[in-house]
Amino acid sequence: MTLIGSAQIALVLALVFASAFPLGKFMATLFSGGRTFLTPILGPVERGFYALAGVDARRGMGWREYAFALILLNALHFVLLYAILRLQDVLPFNPQNIAAMSPRLAFNTAASFVTNTNWQAYVPESQISYGAQMFGLTVHNFLSAATGIAAGVAVVRAFAGSSLKTLGNFYVDLTRVSLYLLLPVCVVVGVILLAAGVPETLSAYASATTLDGGASQTIAFGPVAFQEAIKEFGTNGGGFFNANSAHPLKTLPR
Numbered sequence: 001m002t003l004i005g006s007a008q009i010a011l012v013l014a015l016v017f018a019s020a021f022p023l024g025k026f027m028a029t030l031f032s033g034g035r036t037f038l039t040p041i042l043g044p045v046e047r048g049f050y051a052l053a054g055v056d057a058r059r060g061m062g063w064r065e066y067a068f069a070l071i072l073l074n075a076l077h078f079v080l081l082y083a084i085l086r087l088q089d090v091l092p093f094n095p096q097n098i099a100a101m102s103p104r105l106a107f108n109t110a111a112s113f114v115t116n117t118n119w120q121a122y123v124p125e126s127q128i129s130y131g132a133q134m135f136g137l138t139v140h141n142f143l144s145a146a147t148g149i150a151a152g153v154a155v156v157r158a159f160a161g162s163s164l165k166t167l168g169n170f171y172v173d174l175t176r177v178s179l180y181l182l183l184p185v186c187v188v189v190g191v192i193l194l195a196a197g198v199p200e201t202l203s204a205y206a207s208a209t210t211l212d213g214g215a216s217q218t219i220a221f222g223p224v225a226f227q228e229a230i231k232e233f234g235t236n237g238g239g240f241f242n243a244n245s246a247h248p249l250k251t252l253p254r
Helices: 003-031 039-053 063-086 103-114 130-160 170-195 225-234
Strands: 206-209 216-219
Touching: 003 170, 039 170, 063 103, 063 130, 063 170, 103 130, 130 170, 130 225, 170 225
Parallel strands: none
Antiparallel strands: 206 216
């Protein structure tokens, strides 16, 4: 192993250990219903979501109700994502006029993203519209990660508590992890990626003439930066490009 490789590993480990305590303390406060430094800003938004959805944030759920809420909501998410993929040809934000996904591929993709697998059995540049990327895949990059964290928190409560009758409220856990944890981090990372030159645009693909002047090349881009942020932080796949993070527009400045 090279010296640079060893230094990179050491840096990652140092950052993990340095962030473990403050992040763990923040998450403990978050999931115990405490007040965080983001509460003055995001508290009204959180309460607005509960009011719109008719959720009583003070009511706890037993394990059966918690599990049922998790499964039911994700089943609805699956149906919604499947519909987006099947109808992407008539939905907005499709400057490339990409056709609707086939039933089998849409089913595979929806099941994959809802379960946080994020397996890509498609070529994003030619088979996914901007709208489906933003309102379908990116949204479920957040929700699937938040669902997994919420389930983990419920298990921790079960082991840490004594004679618990409730495990918390799934809808509250899902909202709080999305709003206070995933979203703020991804906004910061997304801005950093934008500053580094990662594209974030709704314009159609560009055409360029190759250096020898003899051919034309299509350069695919789109609303990449903020999808890349949640892909890296909350999931393990589902990139905007077929080459995923090996694509130069995802990592290198212009």
